Amino acid sequence: MVLQRENCWLIYATYRYIFSCNDALEAEIHALMQGMALDLEHSDMPVIVQSDSSNALATIEDDAWSRSAYGHIAEEIKTLIVDREFIPLKISRDHNRVAH
Structure with missing residues (x-):
């Protein structure tokens, strides 16, 4: 997770280790949740989340994911961003060199 102005x-x-993870989507969603929680602690500006995973961003934006295996994580993320402007941005994997 990188927080920048x-x-x-x-x-x-x-960074943080996830010791038990079913797949890459779960890891990405956990990373989004942890990053957003840290951002809320350290900044009062709008949250701009950049990810190369369109599926992970969709879990945050779409209510249909609430019944998926990762719905509980998506709901937790949604409770984090209630009082903040949230801007999800899909970026290409080439722009996300820090994470790969």
């Missing part, structure tokens, strides 16, 4: 200045970068 609008001008791309780095605020901080962090």
